[in-house]
Amino acid sequence: MQTWMGQPDLDEIDVATVLQALADPMRLRIVRLLDQVEESTCTALDLPVKVSTVSHHVNVLRHSGVVSTRIEGTARPSRLRRDDLERRFPGLLSSILAATPPKA
Amino acid sequence: MQTWMGQPDLDEIDVATVLQALADPMRLRIVRLLDQVEESTCTALDLPVKVSTVSHHVNVLRHSGVVSTRIEGTARPSRLRRDDLERRFPGLLSSILAATPPKA
DNA sequence: CGGTAATTACGATGCTAATCGTAATATTGC
DNA sequence: GCAATATTACGATTAGCATCGTAATTACCG
Numbered sequence: 369m370q371t372w373m374g375q376p377d378l379d380e381i382d383v384a385t386v387l388q389a390l391a392d393p394m395r396l397r398i399v400r401l402l403d404q405v406e407e408s409t410c411t412a413l414d415l416p417v418k419v420s421t422v423s424h425h426v427n428v429l430r431h432s433g434v435v436s437t438r439i440e441g442t443a444r445p446s447r448l449r450r451d452d453l454e455r456r457f458p459g460l461l462s463s464i465l466a467a468t469p470p471k472a
Numbered sequence: 473m474q475t476w477m478g479q480p481d482l483d484e485i486d487v488a489t490v491l492q493a494l495a496d497p498m499r500l501r502i503v504r505l506l507d508q509v510e511e512s513t514c515t516a517l518d519l520p521v522k523v524s525t526v527s528h529h530v531n532v533l534r535h536s537g538v539v540s541t542r543i544e545g546t547a548r549p550s551r552l553r554r555d556d557l558e559r560r561f562p563g564l565l566s567s568i569l570a571a572t573p574p575k576a
Numbered sequence: 577c578g579g580t581a582a583t584t585a586c587g588a589t590g591c592t593a594a595t596c597g598t599a600a601t602a603t604t605g606c
Numbered sequence: 607g608c609a610a611t612a613t614t615a616c617g618a619t620t621a622g623c624a625t626c627g628t629a630a631t632t633a634c635c636g
Binding site (some may be wrong): 579582583584592593602603 | 619633
């Protein structure tokens, strides 16, 4: 039996809250990293900010409904809620992850 | 011949910038209004903030690539860049506009 | 049990941005 | 030209938040 951290149900996810969560550059970077590695903890993510800051960002992402987090000992591996988001906002996350950098 | 206000080309639109623009509640409200009325000026939008603030928000939306603005006398009617955004980030804007409010 | 590691809680700080009020600019109509 | 209207430019204020450092918590391991 797995233990999970608190997160909004599918019906509770608000698009404005999700947009606010994804608007921060560091959080968008975290989302892109999780897209590549599928699952990661705060310390395993290679980011140019302190771990306490990463923890804060991951919490924001979880409360908004973007990621879900398991409890595994002292570690808290998180992953994208791909299926949930696709069901709630079809095309939203996938278009963001597929977005190419601007040419200018 | 129409005159337009400056806006980024299709290839220059950055998804992070768009997300930052859409993250603000008032701007998201403006986007939803423009989705309904197709085109509107700052003063015609019924919003609980001063017109100078609305003007500021519309400028942010235009610089990010979300809306385009015509110059028509002293008026600056704006509309969503639906087709451009759909081409650049397929499904992004449409999923946001189609999003239902959370049940909780 | 003691040490280490992962995460979070908390307070502080500094920067960004939302909002406002006012003034300036531009255009239309009389 | 003059008045009225739409928009913007500008400065000021204020609130929110990203980040940090440190301390506290929890779990694993020898």
